[in-house]
Each structure stands twice: as structure tokens, then as C-alpha cells.
Amino acid sequence: MGMTKPAWVGVFVLGTIALFAAGLFMIGDRRLLFTGHFEVSTTLAKVTGLEVGTRVRLAGLDAGEVLEIRVPPAPSGRFLVRMRVREDVRPLVRTDSACTIQTDGLVGNAFVQMSPGTDAAPLAGEGDVLHGVDPIELADVLREGRETIQLINRRVVSLTDEVSGTLTSLTRTMDTTREVIATAGRRVDEFGATGHEVLTDVRHTVGDVRVLVERTRAGEGTVGRLLTDTAFYDRLRQVADDAAGTAAALRETSETARTAVNDFTAADGAGARITQTIRNTLASIEEVTNDLAEGTEALKRNFLFRGFFRDRGFFDLDAMSREAYQAGLLERDNRTAVRIWLDAAVLFETDPDGGERLTADGRRRVDQAMAQLVQYPRDSPLVVEGYARAGDADTYVLSSERASAVREYLLRRFRRATTLTDTMPLGSDAVGSPRGDATWEGVALAMFVSNDLFRARR
Amino acid sequence: MTVVVSWLEGVARAARFAGRVLAEAVRPPFEGRETLRHLYELGVRSVPLIAAAGFAVGVVLSMHTRSSMARFGAEALIPAGLAIVLIRETGPLVSGLLLSGRIGAGIGAELGAMKVTEQIDALEAVAVDSFRYLVVTRVVACVIALPLLTTLMNFTGLLGGWVAEALITGMPLGTYFRQAFQPIQFTDLVPATLKTTVFGFIIATVASYLGVHTTRGTEGVGLASTRSVVTSSILLIATNVLLVRLIQFVYP
Amino acid sequence: MATDGIPAVELRHVTKRFGDRAVLDDLSLAVPAGRAVCVLGRSGTGKSVMLKHIIGLMRPDAGSVLVEGEDVAQMSPRDLARVRQRMGMLFQHAALFDSITVGENVAFPLRRHSSLPAREIRERAEALLADVGLAGEYDKMPADLSGGMRKRAGLARALALEPAILLADEPSTGLDPVTSGEIDRLLVALRDRTGATLIVVTHNIPSARVIGDELVFLDEGRIVAQGTAGMLDESDIPLVRRFMQAEGAG
Numbered sequence: 001m002g003m004t005k006p007a008w009v010g011v012f013v014l015g016t017i018a019l020f021a022a023g024l025f026m027i028g029d030r031r032l033l034f035t036g037h038f039e040v041s042t043t044l045a046k047v048t049g050l051e052v053g054t055r056v057r058l059a060g061l062d063a064g065e066v067l068e069i070r071v072p073p074a075p076s077g078r079f080l081v082r083m084r085v086r087e088d089v090r091p092l093v094r095t096d097s098a099c100t101i102q103t104d105g106l107v108g109n110a111f112v113q114m115s116p117g118t119d120a121a122p123l124a125g126e127g128d129v130l131h132g133v134d135p136i137e138l139a140d141v142l143r144e145g146r147e148t149i150q151l152i153n154r155r156v157v158s159l160t161d162e163v164s165g166t167l168t169s170l171t172r173t174m175d176t177t178r179e180v181i182a183t184a185g186r187r188v189d190e191f192g193a194t195g196h197e198v199l200t201d202v203r204h205t206v207g208d209v210r211v212l213v214e215r216t217r218a219g220e221g222t223v224g225r226l227l228t229d230t231a232f233y234d235r236l237r238q239v240a241d242d243a244a245g246t247a248a249a250l251r252e253t254s255e256t257a258r259t260a261v262n263d264f265t266a267a268d269g270a271g272a273r274i275t276q277t278i279r280n281t282l283a284s285i286e287e288v289t290n291d292l293a294e295g296t297e298a299l300k301r302n303f304l305f306r307g308f309f310r311d312r313g314f315f316d317l318d319a320m321s322r323e324a325y326q327a328g329l330l331e332r333d334n335r336t337a338v339r340i341w342l343d344a345a346v347l348f349e350t351d352p353d354g355g356e357r358l359t360a361d362g363r364r365r366v367d368q369a370m371a372q373l374v375q376y377p378r379d380s381p382l383v384v385e386g387y388a389r390a391g392d393a394d395t396y397v398l399s400s401e402r403a404s405a406v407r408e409y410l411l412r413r414f415r416r417a418t419t420l421t422d423t424m425p426l427g428s429d430a431v432g433s434p435r436g437d438a439t440w441e442g443v444a445l446a447m448f449v450s451n452d453l454f455r456a457r458r
Numbered sequence: 459m460t461v462v463v464s465w466l467e468g469v470a471r472a473a474r475f476a477g478r479v480l481a482e483a484v485r486p487p488f489e490g491r492e493t494l495r496h497l498y499e500l501g502v503r504s505v506p507l508i509a510a511a512g513f514a515v516g517v518v519l520s521m522h523t524r525s526s527m528a529r530f531g532a533e534a535l536i537p538a539g540l541a542i543v544l545i546r547e548t549g550p551l552v553s554g555l556l557l558s559g560r561i562g563a564g565i566g567a568e569l570g571a572m573k574v575t576e577q578i579d580a581l582e583a584v585a586v587d588s589f590r591y592l593v594v595t596r597v598v599a600c601v602i603a604l605p606l607l608t609t610l611m612n613f614t615g616l617l618g619g620w621v622a623e624a625l626i627t628g629m630p631l632g633t634y635f636r637q638a639f640q641p642i643q644f645t646d647l648v649p650a651t652l653k654t655t656v657f658g659f660i661i662a663t664v665a666s667y668l669g670v671h672t673t674r675g676t677e678g679v680g681l682a683s684t685r686s687v688v689t690s691s692i693l694l695i696a697t698n699v700l701l702v703r704l705i706q707f708v709y710p
Numbered sequence: 711m712a713t714d715g716i717p718a719v720e721l722r723h724v725t726k727r728f729g730d731r732a733v734l735d736d737l738s739l740a741v742p743a744g745r746a747v748c749v750l751g752r753s754g755t756g757k758s759v760m761l762k763h764i765i766g767l768m769r770p771d772a773g774s775v776l777v778e779g780e781d782v783a784q785m786s787p788r789d790l791a792r793v794r795q796r797m798g799m800l801f802q803h804a805a806l807f808d809s810i811t812v813g814e815n816v817a818f819p820l821r822r823h824s825s826l827p828a829r830e831i832r833e834r835a836e837a838l839l840a841d842v843g844l845a846g847e848y849d850k851m852p853a854d855l856s857g858g859m860r861k862r863a864g865l866a867r868a869l870a871l872e873p874a875i876l877l878a879d880e881p882s883t884g885l886d887p888v889t890s891g892e893i894d895r896l897l898v899a900l901r902d903r904t905g906a907t908l909i910v911v912t913h914n915i916p917s918a919r920v921i922g923d924e925l926v927f928l929d930e931g932r933i934v935a936q937g938t939a940g941m942l943d944e945s946d947i948p949l950v951r952r953f954m955q956a957e958g959a960g
Contacts, residue, residue: 023613027644585791585792
């Protein structure tokens with residue numbers, strides 16, 4: 001307390017002036033008033049968000065600021081943007097450095113992004129005009145996004161056509177194969193079965209692709225709304241490219257198959273060799289078809305489409321774990337499962353190579369079951385749950401086969417939408433089965449209907 | 459009608475008073491000693507108030523900006539956002555209003571008391587220009603003190619912002635200030651700070667006018683003090699609108 | 711400066727109105743240099759207002775106020791300041807500056823108007839305080855003094871510049887008789903020592919008798935009686951006579 005009043009006033013005045021000066025210094029320091037700097041310019045067609053004092057960043061480093069924005073003399077001209085840049089980054093600023101306007105995050109300030117040049121290019125000199133890259137504006141991005149979607153639509157449509165064509169030729173190939181097999185005798189008969197399976201798979205896949213196309217078309221508006229993520233286009237493009245590639249491969253394979261079958265018919269006697277060829281060919285058809293299935297699956301799983309699918313009430317059992325299914329994931333949103341249990345003894349017979357096939361009685365039993373379900377709207381999701389005896393090594397495979405066989409029949413016979421009809425192999429885990437011991441042999445048709453409707457029908 | 463006329467006369471008298479302050483303030487001899495004394499009373503003694511208020515404002519603003527910036531995932535902009543808000547407007551205006559309370563009431567009451575106890579007459583009687591001695595010195599001290607106190611508030615405000623930030627993210631002080639000053643231009647800091655000289659002028663002039671024209675004894679002193687605060691606050695807010703517009707006009 | 715023949719203070723037909731009421735009504739009064747005049751009258755008859763006119767704190771609506779021959783009301787601020795330095799005024803409630811010490815109050819006029827070094831100013835102020843019986847009170851704040859002490863300090867301040875004309879507004883009002891008597895003695899002693907002109911407003915008749923060479927009786931802004939105490943005692947105006955008889959009226 002030895003301080004007099006004037007001394008305090010002195011401390012007060014000098015202290016606060018020092019604070020003010022420190023503030024000025026911080027601004028000045030940032031504006032490079034106290035450090036070495038040099039000047040370069042760039043030309044831009046648009047200067048959205050740019051003003052005098054806007055930051056300049058070089059490879060992410062705060063490197064300077066905009067000094068002046070000179071308006072072009074004519075509409076066709078470009079704005080000249082003069083910038084002050086820190087002397088110490090000069091080694092990075094080359095004559096081939098480019099400038100563009102970028103924005104910090106979604107709401108941030110605009111800044112000039114200056115890219116470092118290449119080592120070979122000479123250093124940019126005082127006052128040099130660097131190449132300016134015009135910024136892509138959100139509106140442009142959206143427009144481009146729309147174009148991308150249309151492009152994808154076109155590609156998917158043509159892909160579908162290709163797949164349909166392939167399917168036709170495949171069918172022909174298979175028919176030929178079958179003929180060949182019929183004439184070639186029992187030895188080759190097993191390949192006919194494999195071919196039939198492949199055919200089914202392909203048909204299934206093609207159906208999925210067609211649905212996908214329809215959805216993409218219908219969802220264009222929804223998709224358009226979400227076009228804020230540039231990474232998304234790349235993914236979509238990738239998926240479309242994959243699908244296109246797969247289709248090409250499929251076409252190629254079916255070509256080979258046809259040639260092979262032609263060879264077979266042309267040169268009888270060389271049975272064993274040709275059988276081998278057919279086997280190989282069909283194996284590769286299977287592989288390729290799987291590729292296609294995977295490609296379309298990837299498309300379906302794409303976060304954007306996934307949200308879209310969910311909005312429309314489509315379900316995606318592939319993306320759903322058995323546990324989630326059994327926990328009743330499909331029974332949310334006011335839905336109840338109406339389940340009809342079908343015994344394997346009635347439905348199936350084992351075909352020569354150990355697969356499960358629907359018998360004529362089995363078909364009738366399924367028809368009866370469906371008769372009980374027609375009272376519910378056609379767009380109710382229907383899941384064919386597959387069950388098999390516990391203990392077998394291939395319980396899961398068997399349950400899967402059974403479910404697939406029934407689903408296939410349902411699609412053909414009742415023209416159920418593929419998207420609303422799916423399989424869920426549940427192995428031996430049959431909670432709530434009529435046997436009462438939570439096991440089941442066969443399938444269960446589970447239709448998910450709204451609670452209100454369910455109660456009303458009761 | 460007569461109410462309006464007398465009100466207008468009052469305004470005219472106050473304006474003449476203000477004009478006289480301006481004219482006398484630039485003419486020597488200056489009452490340096492007295493100005494220094496007021497600089498102490500009005501400036502130094504307002505430091506705790508302004509520092510504390512600034513700190514609190516900084517903390518609160520920081521918390522608010524955090525919640526809204528977090529919505530956009532732009533937490534990195536908190537220091538800069540606070541600095542812009544504080545330096546451009548909140549610092550000057552809040553210090554202005556706080557000081558119109560502290561200083562305005564003080565001057566109003568002090569001069570009012572001097573008036574009713576004839577101290578102002580006594581000053582005149584010993585051949586001292588009471589206007590220069592009492593009013594001009596206070597106005598000058600206030601005009602000097604306001605931008606300095608505003609600077610202090612800006613500083614403690616940022617300090618408060620830093621504390622709020624450091625408690626959550628542990629950001630170092632240096633980093634905080636560097637980030638805070640990232641978007642600040644000279645044209646943000648200098649005009650906003652200097653405009654508070656006008657606030658200082660308004661506060662001291664209004665309070666002096668009402669103090670010097672106090673009548674009706676002790677009751678009048680209280681009235682002068684209250685009216686000083688109310689009038690100078692309102693005038694300050696209104697003037698601020700004009701000043702901001704003017705600054706934006708000069709530095710677009 | 712007090713040229714012979716020119717009154718130290720002269721009011722010529724001074725009129726001052728507050729609203730409709732004439733506080734001073736065509737008042738004329740001349741006070742020769744070196745004379746002590748006591749202004750008497752009931753409360754609110756314009757006595758204080760008259761003093762404020764003389765020292766230039768108020769300007770007359772009509773008439774003129776001359777101090778040593780110069781019209782106070784027409785003066786430039788600079789001239790007025792010069793004239794005021796020749797005058798001292800003791801206010802009714804002392805009007806000490808309450809933000810500075812008693813001593814600084816007394817030293818204030820010296821600091822403002824003399825080029826004396828600070829040490830000497832302090833010595834002079836201490837001497838002035840001692841003269842009014844306040845030795846050792848230099849560093850007290852005015853608020854810590856009693857009414858009488860404050861008044862004496864006010865007197866010391868009024869005397870600081872050794873005024874040729876001393877105006878005192880009710881110097882003994884509100885004081886006990888002893889203190890009041892001391893103040894009277896101080897005023898008389900001052901005049902005897904310096905030969906200053908004294909104009910004292912009071913309603914304390916005993917004081918007036920002690921101090922005043924001449925008594926002036928104001929009523930409703932006019933001088934109704936003027937003369938020595940003896941003359942006023944014999945006045946044919948009942949009010950004046952009653953007033954003069956009310957000894958000790960305060």
C-alpha cells in the first residue's frame with residue numbers, strides 16, 4: 001500500500017495500454033506486419049466468401065492473408081486476388097502452385113488454399129500470378145450429384161438389360177446342357193442339377209438387381225436430398241462399376257459355357273473331357289453370379305440406400321443377425337408375426353445329390369398355408385424360416401436349403417415380391433414350435449402384419 | 459404542449475452543456491491534477507468491477523458458444539467466436555453500461571451534493587472555473603478511462619473464456635489467445651475500443667449536467683444520481699447503434 | 711486599489727426575480743472601502759442573494775453591481791476571476807470541499823492563485839487555521855469537524871488570499887453563543903488588522919452590533935432602514951424595532 005494514487009493511475013493506464021498494444025500486436029503478427037513476407041496473386045472467376053484479410057493457407061499452414069480483390073474489367077475476366085504470404089514458406093510456393101477457395105467445415109470461414117508446387121518448378125517470385133482453381137459451389141455439387149444419380153440409373157438399367165440377356169442365354173445354355181445331358185446319359189445328370197441351381201441363383205440375383213433399379217429410380221428425390229458428401233459419389237460409382245464389371249464377366253462366362261456346350265454336342269465321344277469343361281464352366285458361372293450378388297448387396301448396404309430402404313419398410317435380412325431376428329426386430333413398429341409351421345416330412349424329398357426338393361404334396365401343403373395368409377396385404381413381409389434337426393453337421397445348411405426351396409416356390413407360384421420375401425435359416429433353434437420342445441424339422445412361414453390388422457382378423 | 463417545450467429546452471441546454479465541455483476540454487490550462495484524481499476514482503477504482511464482470515461474461519459466453527458451436531461440430535471456433543463477440547460489441551457495450559452505473563451514479567451524486575451544499579459556488583467564489591474544474595476534468599478522465607477499461611474487459615473476458623475452455627479441453631493459454639485472435643482484424647479491435655470514448659463522454663457529461671443542475675436538496679441528489687444512470691444508459695445504447703452503423707460504413 | 715471616493719461595493723437599482731417574486735427589488739447600496747456593513751432582515755428577504763450578486767455568482771435582471779468601480783455582471787470570466795481573488799466569501803454552511811482535507815481547503819485558493827512553493831502554502835494554511843483556532847486540524851476531513859469548526863475553517867479559506875472585501879453569509883447561525891462570539895471577534899480582528907471591507911449577512915443582532923459600523927435592514931428585496939445600530943434601534947418602522955429588540959435571535 002506504498003503506492004500513491006498517481007502511481008496507481010500510472011499502472012492502470014500503462015497496463016491497459018500494454019494489453020491493447022498486445023492485442024494490436026497479435027493481429028499485426030498474424031497479418032505479417034512484423035515478419036518478412038512477399039506478395040503473390042491468383043485469378044479466380046468467383047470469389048465467394050473472400051474478403052480483404054481472408055486467411056491464406058499453404059498445405060494447411062496459416063501462411064498469410066488476402067490484401068486486395070481486384071474486380072475484372074469485363075464479365076469474362078477473372079478477379080485478381082492479391083495475397084501477402086509469409087517469407088518462411090517461400091520454398092513451397094512455386095510457379096506451379098495453385099490457389100482455390102475453401103471453407104472451414106460446414107459453417108466456417110472461407111480461406112484461400114494454396115497448394116505447394118512441385119520441386120522441379122522454380123520459386124514463385126514477388127508479384128507472380130499463380131494458377132487459380134475455381135471453387136466448386138454447393139449448388140454445383142448438387143447438380144453433379146443429380147447427374148451422377150442419373151448416370152447410375154442408366155448404368156443400372158443397362159446392367160439389368162445385360163443381366164436379363166445373360167439370363168436368357170444362360171437359360172438356353174442350361175436347356176442345351178440338359179438336352180445334352182439327357183442324351184449323354186446318367187453320368188452327366190448330376191451336372192444338370194447343379195446347372196439348375198446356378199440358374200435359380202442367377203434368376204434370384206437378376207431379380208434383386210431389377211428391384212434395386214426400381215428403388216433407385218423411385219428414390220431419386222430422397223437421394224438428391226442427401227447429396228452433401230462427396231465421398232458418397234465415389235462409393236456409388238464404385239458399386240456401379242463393380243456391377244457393370246460383374247455383368248461383363250457373367251456375359252463372358254455364359255459365352256464360354258455356350259461354346260463349351262456347342263463343343264460337347266459337336267464332338268460326341270469325348271464325353272469325359274467335355275463333362276469336365278461343363279463342370280468348370282458352371283462352377284465359374286456360380287462364382288461370377290456370387291460376385292454380382294455381392295455387388296448388389298454392397299449397393300444395398302450403402303448407408304444412403306440403407307436408410308432409404310428402411311424408410312420404405314423394406315427389410316434386409318442379410319444385414320440382420322439371427323439373434324436380432326429372433327429377438328423380434330421385425331416385430332417392432334406395431335407388427336406381429338403370423339407363423340405357420342410346415343413339417344419337412346410332408347414338404348421335402350432328398351434329391352440324388354443330397355439336396356432338399358419340394359415334393360408335390362409339399363407344394364400343396366405350402367399352397368394351403370398361403371391360403372391362410374392371403375387375407376393379409378400382399379406387401380406384408382414374409383420370412384421363410386428354415387429348421388433342421390440338431391446334431392447334424394450341416395443343420396444350418398439344411399435349414400437354409402429348405403427355406404430357399406420354399407421361398408423359390410413362393411416367388412414362382414404366388415409371384416411374391418422378392419424384396420418382401422426372404423429366408424432365415426434358424427438351424428435347430430425353433431422357439432415356439434408345435435412340438436413344444438423348441439425343435440422343428442421343416443420350415444415356418446412367418447408373415448409380419450400390423451397389430452391392428454392382426455387383431456381385426458382374429 | 460408546455461411539457462414538450464420545456465423538455466426540448468432541457469435537451470437544448472444539455473446539448474449546449476455538452477458543446478461547452480468539448481470546447482473547454484481542448485483549451486488550456488488543463489486541470490491535470492484533478493483529471494488524474496478522477497482517473498483514479500473513475501478508472502482505477504472501476505478495475506475490480508470491470509475485471510470481474512469481464513471474466514464472468516467471458517465464461518458465460520464461452521459456455522453458450524460451446525453449446526451452439528457443438529451443434530455444428532465447430533468447437534474449434536469457440537475462442538474465435540468469443541473474441542469477435544467480445545471485442546466487437548460485448549466488451550465495449552457491457553463496460554459502457556456497467557460504468558454508466560458506477561461512474562454515472564458517482565458523478566451525479568457527487569456533483570449534486572456539491573451543488574446543494576454550495577461547494578460549487580464556493581469554488582467560483584475562490585475564482586476557480588467550476589465548469590472546467592469539476593466537469594471537464596471528469597469528462598476527460600472518463601473519456602480516457604473507458605477505452606482502457608474496455609480493453610481490460612476484453613482481456614479478462616478472453617481470460618474467462620480460456621478458463622471455461624481449459625476446464626473442458628485443457629487448452630493452453632497461448633493457443634487459446636492465438637486461436638481467439640485468428641479472425642480479428644484491426645478494424646474489429648480499434649474502432650470498437652475507441653468508440654467507448656464516446657460512451658465515456660456521454661456518461662460523464664450526462665451525469666455532470668444532471669449533478670450541476672441539482673435542486674431540492676438531498677432528495678435532488680438521489681434523483682440526479684438515478685437519472686444520470688438511466689439517461690446515460692439509454693443514450694449510450696442509442697448512440698451505440700449509430701456508432702456501429704458508422705463503423706460499418708467506414709470499415710465495411 | 712481602493713481608490714478614495716469609489717465605494718468598495720456598490721449596488722445600483724439591482725432587481726432580481728425568481729419567477730414572479732422579486733427577491734431584490736430596485737436595491738441600491740454603497741459600501742465604502744474599509745467599512746463593515748451588517749445586512750439584517752427576515753429569512754428569505756434576499757440577503758444571501760445580494761451577497762451572491764456581489765461576488766458574481768448571480769447576475770441581476772436589472773441594475774448593476776460594481777466592485778471597486780467595475781461592473782461584475784458585465785465582466786469577462788477572466789476579469790471576474792481577478793476581481794474574485796480580491797474577495798473572500800464565507801458561506802452559510804461553510805461549503806468546505808468535502809473531498810479534500812480541512813488544510814487543503816484552506817490552502818486551495820493559495821494553490822490556485824499564488825506561485826508560492828507547496829511548503830510555504832502549507833505553512834500559510836496552517837497559520838490561517840491557527841488564527842481561527844483550528845491549529846492541528848490540517849489533515850482532518852471536513853466531515854469530521856463540528857459545525858462551528860467548519861465555519862471557522864471556511865473563514866480561514868475565505869481569508870487565505872487576504873481579501874480586500876470579505877463577504878460572510880450568516881457566520882454565526884446555528885452556533886452556540888460562545889463560538890458565535892469567537893467568530894465575531896475574528897471578523898473584527900481581521901478588519902482591524904487588514905482594513906478589509908466587510909459585508910456580513912446575519913440575523914444575529916448582538917453580532918451585528920459588535921461587527922457592523924453600519925447596519926442595513928432588508929425587507930422584501932428593499933432596504934427599509936440603514937444606519938448605525940443606534941439609529942436602527944430608534945427606527946420608526948415597527949418591524950425593524952422589533953427585530954433589533956429580539957436580542958440573540960438566531
